[in-house]
Amino acid sequence: xxxxxxxxxxxxxxxxxxxxxxxxxxxxxxxxxxxxxxxxxxxxxxxxxxxxxxxxxxxxxxxxxxxxxxxxxxxxxxxxxxxxxxxxxxxxxxxxxxxxxxxxxxxxxxxxxxxxxxxxxxxxxxxxxxxxxxxxxxxxxxxxxxxxxxxxxxxxxxxxxxxxxxxxxxxxxxxxxxxxxxxxxxxxxxxxxxxxxxxxxxxxxxxxxxxxxxxxxxxxxxxxxxx
Amino acid sequence: xxxxxxxxxxxxxxxxxxxxxxxxxxxxxxxxxxxxxxxxxxxxxxxxxxxxxxxxxxxxxxxxxxxxxxxxxxxxxxxxxxxxxxxxxxxxxxxxxxxxxxxxxxxxxxxxxxxxxxxxxxxxxxxxxxxxxxxxxxxxxxxxxxxxxxxxxxxxxxxxxxxxxxxxxxxxxxxxxxxxxxxxxxxxxxxxxxxxxxxxxxxxxxxxxxxxxxxxxxxxxxxxxxxxxxxxxxxxxxxxxxxxxxxxxxxxxxxxxxxxxxxxxxxxxxxxxxxxxxxxxxxxxxxxxxxxxxxxxxxxxxxxxxxxxxxxxxxxxxxxxxxxxxxxxxxxxxxxxxxxxxxxxxxxxxxxxxxxxxxxxxxxxxxxxxxxxxxxxxxxxxxxxxxxxxxxxxxxxxxxxxxxxxxxxxxxxxxxxxxxxxxxxxxxxxxxxxxxxxxxxxxxxxxxxxxxxxxxxxxxxxxxxxxxxxxxxxxxxxxxxxxxxxxxxxxxxxxxxxxxxxxxxxxxxxxxxxxxxxxxxxxxxxxxxxxxxxxxxxxxxxxxxxxxxxxxxxxxxxxxxxxxxxxxxxxxxxxxxxxxxxxxxxxxxxxxxxxxxxxxxxxxxxxxxxxxxxxxxxxx
Numbered sequence: 001x002x003x004x005x006x007x008x009x010x011x012x013x014x015x016x017x018x019x020x021x022x023x024x025x026x027x028x029x030x031x032x033x034x035x036x037x038x039x040x041x042x043x044x045x046x047x048x049x050x051x052x053x054x055x056x057x058x059x060x061x062x063x064x065x066x067x068x069x070x071x072x073x074x075x076x077x078x079x080x081x082x083x084x085x086x087x088x089x090x091x092x093x094x095x096x097x098x099x100x101x102x103x104x105x106x107x108x109x110x111x112x113x114x115x116x117x118x119x120x121x122x123x124x125x126x127x128x129x130x131x132x133x134x135x136x137x138x139x140x141x142x143x144x145x146x147x148x149x150x151x152x153x154x155x156x157x158x159x160x161x162x163x164x165x166x167x168x169x170x171x172x173x174x175x176x177x178x179x180x181x182x183x184x185x186x187x188x189x190x191x192x193x194x195x196x197x198x199x200x201x202x203x204x205x206x207x208x209x210x211x212x213x214x215x216x217x218x219x220x221x222x223x224x225x226x227x
Numbered sequence: 228x229x230x231x232x233x234x235x236x237x238x239x240x241x242x243x244x245x246x247x248x249x250x251x252x253x254x255x256x257x258x259x260x261x262x263x264x265x266x267x268x269x270x271x272x273x274x275x276x277x278x279x280x281x282x283x284x285x286x287x288x289x290x291x292x293x294x295x296x297x298x299x300x301x302x303x304x305x306x307x308x309x310x311x312x313x314x315x316x317x318x319x320x321x322x323x324x325x326x327x328x329x330x331x332x333x334x335x336x337x338x339x340x341x342x343x344x345x346x347x348x349x350x351x352x353x354x355x356x357x358x359x360x361x362x363x364x365x366x367x368x369x370x371x372x373x374x375x376x377x378x379x380x381x382x383x384x385x386x387x388x389x390x391x392x393x394x395x396x397x398x399x400x401x402x403x404x405x406x407x408x409x410x411x412x413x414x415x416x417x418x419x420x421x422x423x424x425x426x427x428x429x430x431x432x433x434x435x436x437x438x439x440x441x442x443x444x445x446x447x448x449x450x451x452x453x454x455x456x457x458x459x460x461x462x463x464x465x466x467x468x469x470x471x472x473x474x475x476x477x478x479x480x481x482x483x484x485x486x487x488x489x490x491x492x493x494x495x496x497x498x499x500x501x502x503x504x505x506x507x508x509x510x511x512x513x514x515x516x517x518x519x520x521x522x523x524x525x526x527x528x529x530x531x532x533x534x535x536x537x538x539x540x541x542x543x544x545x546x547x548x549x550x551x552x553x554x555x556x557x558x559x560x561x562x563x564x565x566x567x568x569x570x571x572x573x574x575x576x577x578x579x580x581x582x583x584x585x586x587x588x589x590x591x592x593x594x595x596x597x598x599x600x601x602x603x604x605x606x607x608x609x610x611x612x613x614x615x616x617x618x619x620x621x622x623x624x625x626x627x628x629x630x631x632x633x634x635x636x637x638x639x640x641x642x643x644x645x646x647x648x649x650x651x652x653x654x655x656x657x658x659x660x661x662x663x664x665x666x667x668x669x670x671x672x673x674x675x676x677x678x679x680x681x682x683x684x685x686x687x688x689x690x691x692x693x694x695x696x697x698x699x700x701x702x703x704x705x706x707x708x709x710x711x712x713x714x715x716x717x718x719x720x721x722x723x724x725x726x727x728x729x730x731x732x733x734x735x736x737x738x739x740x741x742x743x744x745x746x747x748x749x750x751x752x753x754x755x756x757x758x759x760x761x762x763x764x765x766x767x768x769x770x771x772x773x774x775x776x777x778x779x780x781x782x783x784x785x786x787x788x789x790x791x792x793x794x795x796x797x798x799x800x801x802x803x804x805x806x807x808x809x810x811x812x813x814x815x816x817x818x819x820x821x822x823x824x825x826x827x828x829x830x831x832x833x834x835x836x837x838x839x840x841x842x843x844x845x846x847x
Contacts, residue, residue: 073262076261
């Protein structure tokens with residue numbers, strides 16, 4: 001048997017008829033961006049999570065940061081950074097890396113509140129992440145937990161763009177070459193020292209602009225980057 | 228996460244003029260910021276279109292081109308552009324092009340305009356062109372170093388022990404003592420306590436005016452209970468007291484005890500006029516040994532001039548005047564030893580001394596123009612010995628022998644006027660490579676001793692010939708373009724190995740000399756006889772040979788580069804090192820580096836203009 005994977009847009013339309021009134025339904029009411037439109041006409045939500053681990057089933061989102069690309073420019077007025085209140089134990093390791101203390105997590109927002117506002121931001125936009133497995137996995141897990149469904153969305157993954165590009169040059173791509181800050185260096189982007197979800201989201205957004213500009217230009221259709 | 232923690236905000240906060248905005252306004256800039264990435268070669272601003280953003284370069288480089296496609300400026304990290312169009316209703320007149328992959332921060336035009344209107348710092352920064360920025364930087368340096376008098380105390384300024392006499396001393400005895408000690412005042416004391424002051428003026432206003440008997444006690448003409456100061460009184464306060472009371476002498480008294488006497492002359496001496504004293508001493512020196520000792524004071528004099536914030540122009544004139552005085556003194560020594568010269572001669576100095584641009588001891592460049600009465604067999608021996616004596620003396624005083632042998636001891640440069648005339652004819656009419664080597668030296672000549680008219684006539688003739696002589700000027704211009712400012716690709720500093728192994732900016736060869744060379748060509752083209760670089764630029768501009776703005780920019784660049792060089796040399800001397808021309812860029816503040824780049828950029832632009840104007844490119 002041969003299954004053709006349904007497009008996220010088709011899934012959105014079908015979900016819209018199934019779900020009851022909720023922030024999720026409101027989200028589903030906006031169509032996903034047109035795959036054929038130009039990059040410059042597409043809005044992106046650059047998103048980064050900091051999590052307690054890599055497994056979306058057992059780990060939790062600690063913080064999230066996002067910003068928007070519109071008309072080919074990162075628009076800092078859309079910046080947001082949120083700390084999420086969790087019940088789970090935070091492993092000492094992620095405290096060290098992310099400098100998030102237990103106190104601050106206790107002060108954070110509840111996940112469903114954060115998701116509600118995040119969905120509004122995602123509506124009509126392409127999600128832009130570095131290493132999609134994490135953000136997509138945790139985002140879907142959170143939506144399933146709260147609304148019972150995964151989130152239909154288009155993603156652009158700067159990690160994947162770079163992996164493909166490098167694979168054309170060399171068969172074996174060392175994982176280290178694909179770290180966000182190492183890729184940025186190759187595009188002469190500034191070195192950011194801080195490590196926060198918002199800073200990483202901005203860094204990812206800048207990187208995508210650089211990759212898209214080098215790949216062709218911002219008038220090229222966005223679909224070549226969508227996953 | 229709070230916005231304050233964003234690195235973007237840190238970066239913006241370090242960029243002038245945002246450094247002068249308060250935190251809230253900075254947040255406003257960050258919150259409305261856009262980020263754009265431009266690939267190398269892409270056009271960011273297109274003439275004829277409208278712009279509504281202010282651009283700041285985060286990484287990369289951008290160049291601005293004027294309507295004729297000439298490069299107007301090169302911008303890099305931390306530089307702004309787009310403000311000119313914003314200030315002209317968005318109308319883009321100049322093209323902006325990324326010449327490297329560039330990340331830009333964009334500030335909304337309306338926010339920029341409101342900041343521009345409401346904040347003087349923003350207005351000042353953006354209404355100034357680069358050269359004007361340089362001008363205000365020079366003023367900043369001046370201000371920073373100024374008011375040394377305020378920082379000084381009477382105790383530091385007092386020159387020597389005051390003359391003190393008892394109350395019973397007669398007027399006659401007092402006058403004799405003053406004459407012997409060559410002082411203009413004395414203090415009258417009793418048991419160490421100050422009773423009064425007698426100044427030279429009292430002998431006129433009291434003794435002579437009242438036909439007093441000079442065998443009377445000195446107390447009859449003294450001013451009792453004079454105004455005094457303490458050792459802690461500042462120099463500026465003392466100066467004010469003198470001005471207010473119309474007096475020139477202030478006894479320094481501490482707990483009732485006389486400590487010294489501060490005179491107006493002491494203050495003047497402190498006010499960086501030391502070269503005048505040094506020059507005076509040089510002219511009074513009786514032998515080589517004392518001359519050498521005085522010459523050894525040049526480095527210390529330079530330090531004091533620099534620390535007193537004189538302009539580079541004044542400092543170079545003062546130091547050159549010392550060199551000139553030493554030369555003159557050596558010539559009088561030589562004439563004393565050799566007897567009167569058999570025929571008139573002019574002792575000529577060349578190069579930096581001729582231009583009044585010496586900073587530290589440099590090589591000696593000199594020559595002799597002899598009267599046309601010169602008969603070699605009869606006269607040359609005298610001048611040969613004269614030259615040797617002066618040249619050796621200069622060398623002993625730290626002005627080492629010229630490596631290129633441009634000295635009067637070299638027969639070629641010890642010739643009668645007619646021969647010199649021939650030299651210049653050849654240099655001007657057949658300007659080949661060899662001639663060019665001499666050009667920078669022999670077009671800067673000054674007579675410091677002897678028959679000045681010998682040189683004056685020659686110079687007038689030379690200027691007549693050089694003015695408007697396109698071929699000669701093309702060669703001179705090509706020669707002037709040999710050394711470029713030390714700016715490499717993307718406006719990075721080009722460093723050279725200096726005296727030590729460390730790489731540094733060569734502030735003479737690549738800083739001062741390119742400007743000196745430009746000024747010389749302008750002066751020769753205009754036929755003006757000024758020698759000093761700054762004087763030449765003024766005169767050439769008045770003669771219409773270079774533009775008003777070109778002149779003003781170049782003068783600022785010259786002053787700034789010279790000041791950086793002088794500060795570096797003064798610091799070296801203070802550290803006990805030999806002064807040189809190699810400035811390591813890491814010793815400069817980021818602001819100084821930026822201004823230095825502005826200054827070098829000005830030189831580069833003027834060099835390009837000169838190349839076009841005199842068609843020097845053909846001869847390269």
